[in-house]
Amino acid sequence: MERIVLNDLEAVMAIAKRGTFRGAAIDMGVSTTALSHAISKLEAGLGVRLFNRTTRSVSLSDAGKLFVDQVGPSLRSIHDGLEVVRSQRETPSGTIRINAAPFAAREVISPLVFEYLRRFPDMHVDLVTEGRLVDIVAEGFDLGVRVSGLIPSDMIAVPLGRVQQYAIVASPDYFKGRNKPKVPPDLLNHKCIRVRLPDGSVFRWRFEKDGEAVQIDVNGPITLDEASLARAAVLEGIGVGCFMERDVLADIEAGRLVRVLDDWTLPFSELCLYYPGRRNLSAGHKAFVALARELGRGAASNKPIVSPIAL
Numbered sequence: 001m002e003r004i005v006l007n008d009l010e011a012v013m014a015i016a017k018r019g020t021f022r023g024a025a026i027d028m029g030v031s032t033t034a035l036s037h038a039i040s041k042l043e044a045g046l047g048v049r050l051f052n053r054t055t056r057s058v059s060l061s062d063a064g065k066l067f068v069d070q071v072g073p074s075l076r077s078i079h080d081g082l083e084v085v086r087s088q089r090e091t092p093s094g095t096i097r098i099n100a101a102p103f104a105a106r107e108v109i110s111p112l113v114f115e116y117l118r119r120f121p122d123m124h125v126d127l128v129t130e131g132r133l134v135d136i137v138a139e140g141f142d143l144g145v146r147v148s149g150l151i152p153s154d155m156i157a158v159p160l161g162r163v164q165q166y167a168i169v170a171s172p173d174y175f176k177g178r179n180k181p182k183v184p185p186d187l188l189n190h191k192c193i194r195v196r197l198p199d200g201s202v203f204r205w206r207f208e209k210d211g212e213a214v215q216i217d218v219n220g221p222i223t224l225d226e227a228s229l230a231r232a233a234v235l236e237g238i239g240v241g242c243f244m245e246r247d248v249l250a251d252i253e254a255g256r257l258v259r260v261l262d263d264w265t266l267p268f269s270e271l272c273l274y275y276p277g278r279r280n281l282s283a284g285h286k287a288f289v290a291l292a293r294e295l296g297r298g299a300a301s302n303k304p305i306v307s308p309i310a311l
Helices: 006-018 021-028 032-046 062-086 102-119 184-189 227-235 245-254 283-300
Strands: 051-053 058-060 094-100 123-129 143-147 155-164 166-170 193-195 205-209 212-216 222-224 241-244 258-260 268-276
Touching: 006 021, 006 032, 006 062, 021 032, 058 062, 094 102, 094 283, 102 123, 102 143, 102 155, 102 245, 102 268, 102 283, 143 155, 143 283, 155 283, 166 205, 166 245, 184 205, 184 212, 193 227, 193 241, 222 227, 227 241, 227 245, 241 245, 268 283
Parallel strands: 094 123, 094 143, 193 222
Antiparallel strands: 051 058, 143 268, 155 268, 166 241, 166 258, 205 212
16 A cells, blocks of 8 residues: 555545535645645555445545544644644644634734734735634634624633624615604514515614613515625615624715614624634634734723623
8 A cells, every 4th residue: 555645644534524525625725636636646555445435425434434534533633743743833823724604804803903913924824704603613713703792611711892783774775765763663564675684584673771672573665684785785775784893884984875773783802813712722722812802802991891691
């Protein structure tokens, strides 16, 4: 049997995780053809088929499942060992992988990620955005960014001092001939842009005033699952939209959108960076966390009152 290299073992784990050769190839930064060839060589050397392949799907064979169960933990131990060695470097280098909600990524990309890359030019940041909440350890991420209420209790959380707030907006043309909503239930008399969450449910708009919390299941002509599409619909006068405030603040200030119910949209949970409590962090990992703490301290003095409403 030919010598097996670490990349071949990682390739099997990547395909098992993504369920497709194409997705695994993207994660590993190689072509699908090269990845398929590497797996074929590994299978030939082992004398067993690790994957059942059809034109439409890829699944682990029984031998493949055994491979993942037996080799997977050893691979993780190897990577942990490498991280221990890298942690001794004084100058951060290498890659850190971060998972964040899309709006959270927009919040931290400039004050945190770009500043990190300026300070540590030998580092590479692999930032993945997705709405669903993932297990960052199981998915191979070093760090996550979410609102505080969504962070697992066994993670170390670093507050970033960026409290979130909703904004209810519509275009000036939409409000021509219509009464603006004064209280949340008035929205039931308006066309609203509905938003579908990653779990398939439709987002219910959340409000609070003087200790009274309200959730409204709005109605409207369209349901979307992406904030930029919802913003386009609102700018076109299709209806009223609910957004993270910073996503539409420039539109409000420019007069392209009109804000309503602002006395009902109080600040809520702040953003946090979080990560598992590993004993040995890489130099790059330590530097990113340190910069996040610096950012959080800088924003702490201007932190608004936090409402109990959670995203």
